[in-house]
Each structure stands twice: as C-alpha cells, then as structure tokens.
Amino acid sequence: MALVGAVAAPHSHLQLFTRPAESEDYRRKVQQGRDAMFVLRRAVEKADADTILILHDDHFVNFDFRCYPPFALFVGKEAKGSGVMAPDRIEEITGAVYRRYEGKSAYQSAPDGIPQHMADWEGQKPYVYRVDTDLSIGLLKGLLQRGFDMPFTTVGTMDGELVLTTNFLNPAADKSIVLMLTNGYVPPLPWPRRCYALGRAMREIIDESERRVLVLATGGMSHYPGTPLYGEVDEAFDRHILALLAAGEGSKLAALTPEELMHHGDGELVNWIIAAGIVGDRKSTVVEYVRLWHIGLGYTYWEV
Numbered sequence: 001m002a003l004v005g006a007v008a009a010p011h012s013h014l015q016l017f018t019r020p021a022e023s024e025d026y027r028r029k030v031q032q033g034r035d036a037m038f039v040l041r042r043a044v045e046k047a048d049a050d051t052i053l054i055l056h057d058d059h060f061v062n063f064d065f066r067c068y069p070p071f072a073l074f075v076g077k078e079a080k081g082s083g084v085m086a087p088d089r090i091e092e093i094t095g096a097v098y099r100r101y102e103g104k105s106a107y108q109s110a111p112d113g114i115p116q117h118m119a120d121w122e123g124q125k126p127y128v129y130r131v132d133t134d135l136s137i138g139l140l141k142g143l144l145q146r147g148f149d150m151p152f153t154t155v156g157t158m159d160g161e162l163v164l165t166t167n168f169l170n171p172a173a174d175k176s177i178v179l180m181l182t183n184g185y186v187p188p189l190p191w192p193r194r195c196y197a198l199g200r201a202m203r204e205i206i207d208e209s210e211r212r213v214l215v216l217a218t219g220g221m222s223h224y225p226g227t228p229l230y231g232e233v234d235e236a237f238d239r240h241i242l243a244l245l246a247a248g249e250g251s252k253l254a255a256l257t258p259e260e261l262m263h264h265g266d267g268e269l270v271n272w273i274i275a276a277g278i279v280g281d282r283k284s285t286v287v288e289y290v291r292l293w294h295i296g297l298g299y300t301y302w303e304v
C-alpha cells in the first residue's frame with residue numbers, strides 16, 4: 001500500500017503532570033495540549049494504518065556514549081516500555097489500558113535509584129508493542145541499498161516519553177510499529193538535509209511495501225534540557241516552523257544547520273524533518289501550539 005498519513009506530536013511529560021499544580025494558567029495550558037492530542041488521535045484513527053512508523057529521539061535509554069548514532073532502526077519483534085506514572089492515572093487521562101497486556105501488571109519495578117520510566121529493564125515492562133518486522137527489515141535493507149549506512153539495534157526500549165505519546169494517539173496499542181531512534185539530543189546532531197533525504201528514501205520504501213503506514217514524529221518543540229538556558233522557549237522560531245509546514249514548505253527545513261536547531265532549542269526537530277521528507281511538500285494542519293514555562297508544544301498532522 002502506501003503512506004496514509006503523518007503526525008508530529010510532543011512527547012513532553014508535562015502533558016500528564018501539572019507543575020506547578022497550584023497554577024490555574026498552567027493547568028489550562030496542559031489541558032489545551034491534551035485536547036490537541038485528542039485531535040491528532042482522530043487523525044490517526046481516520047488514516048486507518050496497519051503500522052505506525054515512529055521517529056523518536058533517544059533519551060539515553062537505547063544509546064549511550066559508547067555509541068551514539070545519528071539514527072538507528074530497531075530490529076526485533078516487540079518494543080517494550082513503561083509509562084511515567086501509575087497506569088490508572090494514565091488510563092484516566094488518555095484511555096490507554098496497560099493491564100490489557102497478558103501477564104504484565106507491574107509498571108514500577110525498575111531497580112532502586114533508576115527512573116522507572118527510562119531504565120532498561122526489558123523483561124518486566126508492562127507496555128508492549130508488536131513490531132512490524134517485515135517493514136523494519138525492508139527499511140533497513142532498502143536504506144542500505146540507497147546509500148544510507150543505517151545502524152540497527154536489537155534493543156527496543158520505548159522510553160516513558162514515547163509511551164506517553166502512543167498512549168494518547170493509539171491507546172488500544174492495536175497497531176504494529178516500526179521504531180526508528182534518532183539523535184535529537186546530543187550534539188553534534190545529524191544534518192537536517194540528511195534527515196530530509198533520509199525521509200525521501202524511506203518514502204520510496206514505504207510506497208513499495210504492502211502496508212498502510214502512518215508516520216509519527218515525536219518531540220519538540222523549543223526547549224533546552226540539561227543546559228543553563230532551561231526555561232527559555234524560542235516561540236518565534238517554533239511558529240515559523242509550523243507556518244512552513246502549514247504552507248506545504250517542509251523541504252525548507254532541510255536548509256537548516258544542526259547549530260541552528262540547537263540554538264533555537266529545537267534539536268528534536270530532526271524527527272519532524274525526517275517526517276517532512278517522507279511526506280514531501282504537502283500542507284499540514286496545525287492543530288495547536290502551547291507554550292509552557294520550559295517548552296513549546298507543537299501539534300500538527302498531514303493527510304495523504
């Protein structure tokens with residue numbers, strides 16, 4: 001079949017947590033973000049995909065400094081993860097039901113001192129996604145054939161951020177996934193022009209496959225995790241990016257440099273730029289932009 005749609009959505013925890021809880025303004029903005037997620041969920045449902053191709057920047061869960069690749073395809077049968085808070089509360093907010101997964105009822109069993117939603121404790125993770133191995137392998141081989149020396153990994157941990165996004169967008173977890181991890185976090189980042197070209201090549205392979213594929217790019221927008229600039233948000237740049245996508249000019253993102261992405265706090269746009277490459281210059285629908293104290297949250301989707 002082919003590409004049936006694409007979505008770009010945040011993976012920020014702040015859509016679940018309300019900090020500071022005492023602020024009404026903050027609570028309102030968090031709800032605004034959740035409402036936007038539900039609009040994206042309807043776009044996902046309408047696209048009626050078999051497989052969700054996820055583009056997600058790793059948060060030191062699968063990659064570390066022994067090897068930090070610009071991109072890596074997960075090759076395995078299942079990707080596992082855990083939420084960022086108790087499953088009951090996640091179900092209340094998103095409708096995602098963890099207990100549905102046979103034999104896995106615990107969510108909080110990471111070793112002491114390790115954040116339970118990030119650690120690699122594969123065996124006990126309660127949230128399990130079936131991987132579309134045919135498409136994963138097809139992408140891996142097809143990208144190698146097209147000149148992309150694509151790394152691959154058999155570790156498919158879905159960190160709490162990614163699980164959060166899929167909880168909102170596919171709460172029944174009834175679609176298979178393909179997981180491509182990226183470096184949107186540790187400079188030097190991959191070049192946007194390479195991300196865009198990668199997306200173009202992936203599109204060719206998607207078009208040759210028998211699947212109905214929906215692309216999900218997570219992350220962003222502007223924020224400065226782990227730096228003295230934490231708390232700054234480059235709202236003007238975020239809005240500029242969203243305007244380009246809405247105008248069907250996603251290819252212009254390929255002209256950015258990695259330094260520009262970092263400067264604007266938008267390293268995670270590498271995922272969005274790959275998605276833009278897959279979709280091509282097609283207009284997106286911008287659902288929402290919410291500026292929280294430390295991050296700009298952008299929500300958009302493409303109908304194909």
Ligand SMILES: [Fe+2]
Pocket residue numbers: 011057059161219220268
């Ligand atoms: Fe992130």
